[in-house]
Structures are given as structure tokens and as C-alpha cells.
Amino acid sequence: MGQPFFGQPVRLSILAEAKSGVSAEDARIVRGLQAGIEEAYEELLRRYEQPVYGIVYRLVGNETEACDVVQEVFIKIFRGIGSFREQSSLRTWIYRIAVNEANNRRRWFARHRSHEVSLDGEEADRNSGIEDAPDPARSPFDQVLDHESQALIEQALARIKPAFRVAVVLRDIENLSYEEIAEILQVSIGTVKSRIVRGREALRRELTQRLDPGLAAAYS
Amino acid sequence: MTCWSVKRRRHAYVDRTLSTAERERIERHLRTCESCSSRFEQLTSLRFSLTQLPRRRPPQSLSTRLRVAASRERQIVLENHGSHWRAAWNRWKFRLDEFMRPITIPATGGLLSSLVLFGALAFTLSIKSQPVAYDIPVMAGQTDPTLVPVQLHSAVVLTMSLDSDGHIADYAVRNATSSFVGDSAHTSYNTIPVPDFPSVFRMAEPVTRDISISFTPIVFRR
Numbered sequence: 364m365g366q367p368f369f370g371q372p373v374r375l376s377i378l379a380e381a382k383s384g385v386s387a388e389d390a391r392i393v394r395g396l397q398a399g400i401e402e403a404y405e406e407l408l409r410r411y412e413q414p415v416y417g418i419v420y421r422l423v424g425n426e427t428e429a430c431d432v433v434q435e436v437f438i439k440i441f442r443g444i445g446s447f448r449e450q451s452s453l454r455t456w457i458y459r460i461a462v463n464e465a466n467n468r469r470r471w472f473a474r475h476r477s478h479e480v481s482l483d484g485e486e487a488d489r490n491s492g493i494e495d496a497p498d499p500a501r502s503p504f505d506q507v508l509d510h511e512s513q514a515l516i517e518q519a520l521a522r523i524k525p526a527f528r529v530a531v532v533l534r535d536i537e538n539l540s541y542e543e544i545a546e547i548l549q550v551s552i553g554t555v556k557s558r559i560v561r562g563r564e565a566l567r568r569e570l571t572q573r574l575d576p577g578l579a580a581a582y583s
Numbered sequence: 584m585t586c587w588s589v590k591r592r593r594h595a596y597v598d599r600t601l602s603t604a605e606r607e608r609i610e611r612h613l614r615t616c617e618s619c620s621s622r623f624e625q626l627t628s629l630r631f632s633l634t635q636l637p638r639r640r641p642p643q644s645l646s647t648r649l650r651v652a653a654s655r656e657r658q659i660v661l662e663n664h665g666s667h668w669r670a671a672w673n674r675w676k677f678r679l680d681e682f683m684r685p686i687t688i689p690a691t692g693g694l695l696s697s698l699v700l701f702g703a704l705a706f707t708l709s710i711k712s713q714p715v716a717y718d719i720p721v722m723a724g725q726t727d728p729t730l731v732p733v734q735l736h737s738a739v740v741l742t743m744s745l746d747s748d749g750h751i752a753d754y755a756v757r758n759a760t761s762s763f764v765g766d767s768a769h770t771s772y773n774t775i776p777v778p779d780f781p782s783v784f785r786m787a788e789p790v791t792r793d794i795s796i797s798f799t800p801i802v803f804r805r
Contacts, residue, residue, distance in 0.1 A: 396660075397660075398660075399657050399660035399661040401657060404653040404654075404656075404657055405650075405653075407653075408646075408649055408650065408653060412641055412645075412646065412649060413638060413639075413640065413641060416639060416640075416641040416645065417638055417639045420639050421639070426642065430641070430642065430644070430645045430648070433641065433645060433649070434645070434648050434649060434652060437649050437652060437653070438652050438656065441652070441653060441656035441657075442656065442667060512632070513632075513635075513636055513637065516632055516633065516636060517636065520633075531633065534598070535630055535633035535634060536633055536634065536636055538634070541598075541600070556594070556595075559594065559598075560594045563594065563626065563629060563630070566629065567625065567626075567629055570629070
């Protein structure tokens with residue numbers, strides 16, 4: 364008998380860890396989801412709600428749309444967990460769904476609702492929901508400056524091409540490896556490298572155009 | 584190492600995917616080349632800024648929605664062994680049962696009535712053949728090797744006499760030149776199958792009468 368997961372003794376397959384890409388912890392979550400165990404659902408949400416939201420938000424650029432997309436993503440995860448073959452890691456599988464759904468929504472949004480303007484404005488939308496703990500070691504001026512520069516970086520990130528943006532987000536913000544990004548985007552590692560390079564260059568150009576002279580010196 | 588080769592490797596350097604030897608060669612070049620050093624610093628600073636971007640916190644409403652969705656999906660897993668097709672089938676079955684409930688009894692009653700009526704009438708069906716010794720085209724209900732196809736040369740009138748029970752009691756065949764009345768002895772060929780529906784005629788209250796049917800040949804000339 365394998366170790367009990369989520370309080371219920373059950374026989375675990377000894378091959379669970381042998382399958383490529385899936386850790387023991389991921390395998391436990393997958394088995395729990397397939398068995399309908401409540402704790403497994405909670406664990407999945409606890410682990411992936413924020414990262415998925417972060418990726419999706421930076422791809423669609425709108426909080427309301429991001430919430431809808433994230434909900435769709437998790438519904439797809441819950442429904443598709445039965446067919447998850449554990450050929451890739453759980454994280455890359457989830458992120459792949461998230462990226463695809465975000466891209467689909469972004470394209471739909473661009474086709475049907477690009478003429479609409481948010482009543483709250485882009486600035487408020489981009490700066491909302493940021494988890495920003497004040498650093499007591501820095502002066503209020505520096506903290507404001509940090510906040511301003513972060514907002515500028517976010518805005519510049521939103522302006523570069525989506526294909527490059529997703530590569531930069533996954534690499535530099537989510538800290539995924541080239542191999543994981545290639546698996547998520549279903550492209551070669553060479554393509555991933557190329558998109559990251561071009562994304563960073565595009566971001567640098569955007570920042571040099573938008574930043575004030577003081578901050579631009581750091582990036583030009 | 585040249586500036587060009589260092590420039591090509593700057594992203595890999597920042598991502599720490601180069602070998603130790605390559606990193607050392609790049610760092611030796613950077614100590615001597617201000618232009619490349621500046622470019623590397625920009626890139627490193629940019630990447631650092633990206634890694635320092637704060638995490639985007641999902642709104643509380645999203646967390647609630649996700650938990651509601653999780654609860655619903657979990658319920659489907661528990662009730663239908665994870666099969667959404669089975670869940671959809673069960674939902675469709677439930678709706679069909681609800682729809683059929685008010686009409687189930689009348690529909691069943693109608694079906695049973697049809698079966699009873701058909702069963703009552705079915706055994707009364709029979710075909711009775713009567714021989715006709717005349718050159719009349721016939722359609723037999725069963726293959727009879729003695730039947731010979733004939734050609735109708737002139738108009739023929741078949742007269743059938745019905746009794747009070749609706750039975751064909753007698754018949755006669757006439758044409759322009761000859762006629763004969765029914766004779767059961769003429770049984771070798773040319774029979775007219777006459778269906779016998781005694782129960783049907785009884786319900787319809789048969790009347791004693793004669794029925795005449797006229798057969799006229801149609802000639803096609805080229």
C-alpha cells in the first residue's frame with residue numbers, strides 16, 4: 364500500500380514517479396483530482412491560481428478578461444485531468460493551457476472589442492492587484508520611483524508583440540527554463556531563444572522611448 | 584574574443600546557459616571593452632527589473648469563482664466517474680423523463696389499443712381463389728404453374744353478386760360475343776383471387792347487391 368494521500372490510504376502505482384516530467388507531488392495531485400478528492404482541488408488552486416493569473420493578465424492586459432480566462436483555464440484543467448498522460452510536468456501542461464486560452468481571448472478581444480474604452484482607464488487597471496510590500500529601508504521617494512518604474516516596465520511589456528511578450532514573461536518573470544518554455548509554446552528551443560532575445564530588445568527600445576531622461580540612462 | 588561574438592552571447596550570459604569557460608572569456612573581454620560592458624549592464628539591469636516585478640494578485644472574486652467551479656467539477660467526477668459525456672447523458676435522460684411523464688400513460692394506452700385492434704383483425708385476413716375459365720389477365724396471390732397469361736381482345740364485364748353477409752355468392756363474365764356464369768368446375772387456369780373480409784363487411788352492414796367491373800383493352804398503335 365502506498366503512502367496515503369489527502370488522508371485516504373490507497374494503492375499508488377510504483378510507476379508514478381518513473382513517468383517522465385511528473386514529480387511525485389504532481390502525481391499525487393493528479394490522482395487526487397481524478398478521484399474527486401477535495402483537498403487535491405484546493406491544492407491545485409493554491410499552487411497555480413496566482414501564477415496562472417499573472418501570466419494571463421500580462422497576455423490579455425485586462426483584469427476582467429484575465430479573470431474570465433483564468434476561470435476557463437481551470438475548468439479545462441479539471442475536465443482534462445482525466446486525459447493528462449503525464450508526458451510533461453503538470454506545470455507546463457497548465458501553463459500551456461493558460462497561454463493558449465489567453466492568446467485566443469486576446470485575438471477575440473482585438474477583433475470584437477478593441478474600440479471599447481475602459482471607464483477606469485488603462486493606468487488604474489495595470490496598477491491594480493499588485494502585491495507591493497513597502498520596503499522600510501528605502502525612502503518614500505525611492506518607493507514611489509520603484510512603483511513608477513515598475514508601471515512603466517509593465518506598460519512597455521504590454522506594447523511588444525505577443526509572441527515575444529509571452530517568451531519574456533515565462534523566462535524573466537516566471538523563471539522557467541528554455542526547455543519548459545519550448546514545451547509550453549510547442550516550439551523549438553531555438554525559437555524560444557530567438558523570441559526571448561527579440562522580446563528583450565523590443566522592451567529595451569520601448570523603455571528608452573518612454574522613460575524620463577533620468578531613468579532612461581539606466582536602460583539606454 | 585571579439586565584440587561581435589560577445590554581443591551574440593550576451594543573452595545566454597544573462598540567462599546563465601553558457602559554460603564556465605565561455606563566461607570567463609566574456610568577462611575578460613568586458614573588463615577591457617567599455618561599449619560591450621555598457622550593453623551587458625543594460626541587459627542585466629533590464630532582466631533584473633523584470634524579475635523584480637511584483638506578482639499580480641488575483642482578485643478575491645476570482646478565487647471564489649474558481650472554488651465554485653472546482654466544487655461543481657468535483658461533483659461531476661463523483662457522480663459520473665469523471666465522465667462529462669455520462670453527465671450530459673444523465674442530464675438528457677432526466678429532461679426526457681420529465682417531458683414524457685405527462686404523455687406516458689396516453690401514449691402507452693394508444694399503443695396497446697392499436698395492438699389489440701390489429702390482433703383482433705389480423706386473424707380474419709384470408710384470400711379465397713375462385714376459378715375463372717376465360718381469357719382475362721389475372722394477378723394471383725401465389726404462383727400457380729397452371730396459370731397462362733392471356734390477352735384481352737375485347738371489353739369484358741365482370742359482375743359479382745353479394746349476399747346479405749357481403750359474401751360473393753355468384754359471378755358472371757360477359758363480353759360482346761359470349762358470357763358465362765361462375766362454375767367451380769373451371770379450376771384449371773385463370774383464377775381471380777377474391778379477398779374475404781367477413782368481419783369487415785359485418786361492421787359495415789353489407790347490402791345485397793350486384794357489383795360490375797368493366798375491363799377494356801387499350802391498343803397502342805405505332
